Amino acid sequence: MFHQLDVADPSSAACLADFIKHKFGKLDILINNAGILGVTYQFDDDSDLDKQLEGKNANVTMEWWVQQTFFSGDELKEELNDVDKLSEERLDELAELFVDDFKNGELESRGWPAKGNGFVAYKASKVLLHAYTRVLARKHVPSLRVNCVHPGYVKTEMTRGTGDLTVEEGAAGPVTVALSPPGGATGVFFFRTEPASFV
Numbered sequence: 001m002f003h004q005l006d007v008a009d010p011s012s013a014a015c016l017a018d019f020i021k022h023k024f025g026k027l028d029i030l031i032n033n034a035g036i037l038g039v040t041y042q043f044d045d046d047s048d049l050d051k052q053l054e055g056k057n058a059n060v061t062m063e064w065w066v067q068q069t070f071f072s073g074d075e076l077k078e079e080l081n082d083v084d085k086l087s088e089e090r091l092d093e094l095a096e097l098f099v100d101d102f103k104n105g106e107l108e109s110r111g112w113p114a115k116g117n118g119f120v121a122y123k124a125s126k127v128l129l130h131a132y133t134r135v136l137a138r139k140h141v142p143s144l145r146v147n148c149v150h151p152g153y154v155k156t157e158m159t160r161g162t163g164d165l166t167v168e169e170g171a172a173g174p175v176t177v178a179l180s181p182p183g184g185a186t187g188v189f190f191f192r193t194e195p196a197s198f199v
């Protein structure tokens, strides 16, 4: 069964929620898969982006992602790791702060992922999503389990087919976590099917 959804439009999300409620009464599993790179690169041709992605293809490891994704300073990192103090409101504020810092050229001085490595908006969105996962997990224990999964580097449109995993191999992580038996992990970051550390 198919239903349209724009995750960036709250009325669209409410419409889907309403549909599920009336059709099925409840939802058992949600995989929040939608994502965009978030920054449009404009080159004379596409070769530079293709080169960046090809370069990644050879070197993608968990360590690479941790180095690439996380922060140039410690303060923000520590704040996002302190799940007991974090709130949804603070994460909204940090998202707005990221946009301001981006516009004002202050990303690195504030401690966001370094701009020189590219894809900064994407990385910031994932970092905030990881933190949000833990806030939601804490809020809903024990009725809901909330986790996030890095699927690995997957051949999709987003990577222009340069990933080293097939879509089926990439999907194994989210599907395994979603189908884990009651009493399983919550508030955990997985790399593929294995729990991984946040920083």
Ligand SMILES: NC(=O)c1ccc[n+]([C@@H]2O[C@H](COP(=O)([O-])OP(=O)(O)OC[C@H]3O[C@@H](n4cnc5c(N)ncnc54)[C@H](OP(=O)(O)O)[C@@H]3O)[C@@H](O)[C@H]2O)c1
Binding pocket: 005, 006, 007, 008, 032, 033, 034, 035, 036, 150, 151, 152, 153, 154, 155, 156, 157, 158, 159, 163
């Ligand atoms: N591929 C990788 O190596 C990799 C690595 C790490 C994490 N991820 C994450 O895995 C997820 C899937 O990525 P992918 O590689 O499959 O990328 P993709 O091929 O670009 O697919 C992204 C999907 O998100 C949907 N989407 C985008 N904006 C949306 C919106 N506002 N509302 C609803 N749906 C929306 C797109 O729908 P339409 O086609 O209808 O626009 C598309 O189906 C993303 O969150 C990505 O960040 C991917």
